[in-house]
Amino acid sequence: xxxxxxxxxxxxxxxxxxxxxxxxxxxxxxxxxxxxxxxxxxxxxxxxxxxxxxxxxxxxxxxxxxxxxxxxxxxxxxxxxxxxxxxxxxxxxxxxxxxxxxxxxxxxxxxxx
Amino acid sequence: xxxxxxxxxxxxxxxxxxxxxxxxxxxxxxxxxxxxxxxxxxxxxxxxxxxxxxxxxxxxxxxxxxxxxxxxxxxxxxxxxxxxxxxxxxxxxxxxxxxxxxxxxxxxxxxxx
Numbered sequence: 615x616x617x618x619x620x621x622x623x624x625x626x627x628x629x630x631x632x633x634x635x636x637x638x639x640x641x642x643x644x645x646x647x648x649x650x651x652x653x654x655x656x657x658x659x660x661x662x663x664x665x666x667x668x669x670x671x672x673x674x675x676x677x678x679x680x681x682x683x684x685x686x687x688x689x690x691x692x693x694x695x696x697x698x699x700x701x702x703x704x705x706x707x708x709x710x711x712x713x714x715x716x717x718x719x720x721x722x723x724x725x726x727x
Numbered sequence: 728x729x730x731x732x733x734x735x736x737x738x739x740x741x742x743x744x745x746x747x748x749x750x751x752x753x754x755x756x757x758x759x760x761x762x763x764x765x766x767x768x769x770x771x772x773x774x775x776x777x778x779x780x781x782x783x784x785x786x787x788x789x790x791x792x793x794x795x796x797x798x799x800x801x802x803x804x805x806x807x808x809x810x811x812x813x814x815x816x817x818x819x820x821x822x823x824x825x826x827x828x829x830x831x832x833x834x835x836x837x838x839x840x
Binding site: 647674704711 | 734761772
C-alpha cells in the first residue's frame with residue numbers, strides 16, 4: 615500500500631491550459647503539503663494545509679491553488695499553465711504541524727509545451 | 728545564513744570509507760531539523776528529525792548531530808556501501824505555523840564498489 619500517492623505520474627499539456635494533480639494519503643495524517651522541485655533540483659514548499667488552515671508560500675503565483683475535499687486529499691490546481699511551470703511536483707503529509715517527518719509521494723512530472 | 732546550505736554538493740567515496748556531510752541553517756526561530764535520503768526515481772524518505780541542541784541520532788551505520796545555537800548539523804555514514812548512494816537532504820522547520828520545511832540543495836553521495 616502506497617502511503618502517499620499522486621496521480622498522474624507524468625503530465626504533458628499545452629500553455630494556457632488548466633490542470634490538476636491529485637494527492638491522497640492513507641496514513642491518517644492531519645497535515646499535507648505541496649512541494650515543487652525547481653530547475654536546480656531544490657525542493658521548495660508551495661503550500662501547507664492543516665485542519666482547513668492553508669499556509670501559502672508567498673512566492674507561489676495565485677494561478678496555483680490547493681483544494682482539500684477531506685483530510686486525506688490535497689489536490690493541486692493550476693490555471694493558465696506557463697512554460698515555467700514545468701517541474702516535478704511532490705505531495706507530502708505529516709502527522710501534524712509539530713515538526714514531524716514528512717512522507718512524500720512519488721512526484722508528478724509536469725511538462726508544459 | 729539566510730538559507731539552508733549543504734556541503735559538499737557531491738561526493739564520491741570507495742566502499743568501506745566513512746564520510747560526513749554538513750547542513751547549515753538559520754539558527755533563529757528554529758523548531759526542527761530533518762534529514763532525508765532520496766534515491767533516484769524514488770521519493771525522499773526521512774532519516775532523522777532532531778529538535779534539541781546537542782541531539783545525536785543513529786540508525787544503523789548512519790548518525791547525525793545537531794547544534795542549534797550555531798546552526799549546523801552533521802550526517803555521518805560509517806563504512807559506506809554502494810546501497811548508500813543517494814542524495815541526502817536536510818531541511819529546517821521554523822516556528823512559523825504549518826510545519827513547512829526549507830530544504831537545502833542536498834549532497835549527492837556515490838559509493839563505488
